[in-house]
Amino acid sequence: MQHRIIVLGAGYAGATAAGRLAKRLRREDVAITLVNAEPDFVERVRMHQLATGQNLRSRPFSEMFAGTGVEPKLAKVTGIDVDRRTVAVTDAAGARQELAYDTLVYALGSGWNTHGVPGTTEHAHEIAGRPGALRLSERLARLEAGRPVVVVGGGLTGLEAATEIAEARPDLDVALAARGALGDWLSPKGRLHLRKVCAGLGITVHEDTAVTRVDADHVTTSAGASIPAEVTVWTTGFAVHPIARATALEVTGTGQIVVDGAMRSVSHPDVYAIGDAAMVMGPGDRPLRMSCASGIPTAWQAADGIAARLTGTKPPHTPLRYFNQCISLGRKEGLIQYVSADDRAVRAALTGRLAALYKELVCKGAAWGVANPTFGLPTRRRRVVRAGPQELSAVNAEA
Numbered sequence: 305m306q307h308r309i310i311v312l313g314a315g316y317a318g319a320t321a322a323g324r325l326a327k328r329l330r331r332e333d334v335a336i337t338l339v340n341a342e343p344d345f346v347e348r349v350r351m352h353q354l355a356t357g358q359n360l361r362s363r364p365f366s367e368m369f370a371g372t373g374v375e376p377k378l379a380k381v382t383g384i385d386v387d388r389r390t391v392a393v394t395d396a397a398g399a400r401q402e403l404a405y406d407t408l409v410y411a412l413g414s415g416w417n418t419h420g421v422p423g424t425t426e427h428a429h430e431i432a433g434r435p436g437a438l439r440l441s442e443r444l445a446r447l448e449a450g451r452p453v454v455v456v457g458g459g460l461t462g463l464e465a466a467t468e469i470a471e472a473r474p475d476l477d478v479a480l481a482a483r484g485a486l487g488d489w490l491s492p493k494g495r496l497h498l499r500k501v502c503a504g505l506g507i508t509v510h511e512d513t514a515v516t517r518v519d520a521d522h523v524t525t526s527a528g529a530s531i532p533a534e535v536t537v538w539t540t541g542f543a544v545h546p547i548a549r550a551t552a553l554e555v556t557g558t559g560q561i562v563v564d565g566a567m568r569s570v571s572h573p574d575v576y577a578i579g580d581a582a583m584v585m586g587p588g589d590r591p592l593r594m595s596c597a598s599g600i601p602t603a604w605q606a607a608d609g610i611a612a613r614l615t616g617t618k619p620p621h622t623p624l625r626y627f628n629q630c631i632s633l634g635r636k637e638g639l640i641q642y643v644s645a646d647d648r649a650v651r652a653a654l655t656g657r658l659a660a661l662y663k664e665l666v667c668k669g670a671a672w673g674v675a676n677p678t679f680g681l682p683t684r685r686r687r688v689v690r691a692g693p694q695e696l697s698a699v700n701a702e703a
């Protein structure tokens with residue numbers, strides 16, 4: 305009997321985990337199904353590029369996983385019953401189906417976070433996913449010269465969006481609204497560089513500015529000021545999809561699944577959660593930031609942990625830590641802010657064209673790594689010694 309592993313979500317985390325499991329386990333022992341709502345891999349880290357009309361390389365899952373043992377399934381996940389160990393999905397033709405699992409890997413990622421600010425859903429654009437980025441691209445293409453665009457959010461996504469738009473459309477009047485000072489978490493060198501690039505691109509920076517309302521042609525700040533905005537791009541963080549919250553899984557107040565160091569749900573040990581969907585404590589007892597930089601290592605951890613559990617071997621120890629924050633500032637400029645293990649900026653930062661090139665290589669490398677999740681590692685496929693849900697329950701009880 306094959307052990308049924310279902311991976312939900314084929315973003316950076318889910319696709320990596322599925323591919324790595326397939327390299328670790330013998331095909332005759334496991335059935336690995338990778339469920340995703342779209343037929344191809346979406347490079348979320350390039351959504352600001354898509355929004356400015358750049359073409360992204362197509363990466364169909366049918367090609368990416370051909371011959372690997374991973375079976376991609378094009379379907380939308382609508383619910384999970386963690387007691388019955390089933391997932392409800394709707395396929396592309398609208399047919400509903402129930403899939404049974406022995407081990408579940410939850411990696412449905414996240415979308416934009418409006419924080420409930422009035423007017424956001426009606427008037428703001430977002431770039432947290434492909435549909436939003438494509439809508440913004442169409443809107444920007446129709447926008448006449450001189451019209452105002454406001455990017456709300458001074459975090460990594462907001463910086464990348466504002467600089468990309470300003471570089472691609474120097475004829476527009478681009479502004480950035482940041483809750484604090486511009487790049488206030490960066491090193492002095494990083495902050496200075498950011499200011500220089502924003503000034504060079506003609507971006508008006510509104511610092512210490514919280515936007516409290518979005519209307520069709522302007523945004524309103526907490527100080528009561530009005531900033532003209534024919535297009536508002538909302539980038540104030542990510543929110544997870546509501547599916548996990550509707551299950552019996554233990555989740556945080558924000559709906560992320562609470563996991564242990566092996567990415568195993570603390571309430572349901574046959575469920576693993578990775579990527580943006582998981583609440584993982586990292587170095588310095590700080591939750592990992594929603595990012596590829598966190599999501600990919602959590603996928604390695606989960607896949608290696610599952611493989612070790614099923615094959616009765618010791619899981620390798622992969623310490624989670626950060627090295628840098630890679631920020632594109634348009635296509636010609638970048639900023640690589642080196643950080644401590646717990647993601648705090650240190651003095652060193654790389655800037656300029658070299659940083660832009662570095663960031664491009666990181667993006668390419670992340671997508672390549674998804675398709676080659678065990679590159680450089682021994683990939684001996686091991687035999688499953690504990691297949692079937694009953695045996696697994698016994699293993700879980702031991703854990």
Ligand SMILES: Cc1cc2nc3c(=O)[nH]c(=O)nc-3n(C[C@H](O)[C@H](O)[C@H](O)COP(=O)(O)OP(=O)(O)OC[C@H]3O[C@@H](n4cnc5c(N)ncnc54)[C@H](O)[C@@H]3O)c2cc1C
Nearest residue numbers: 313315316317341348349380381413579580594595596597
């Ligand atoms: C513009 C932008 C720039 C970014 N830049 C960086 C960066 O430079 N560095 C960095 O580390 N991070 C960056 N991030 C963050 C990073 O993209 C995310 O943290 C990362 O994609 C999370 O990976 P994931 O696998 O958890 O989720 P995702 O990549 O979101 O993948 C989730 C998958 O699940 C699928 N899915 C969702 N719901 C369903 C459903 N109901 N049914 C079926 N399938 C479903 C989606 O289609 C998707 O394929 C950026 C994000 C954005 C938007």
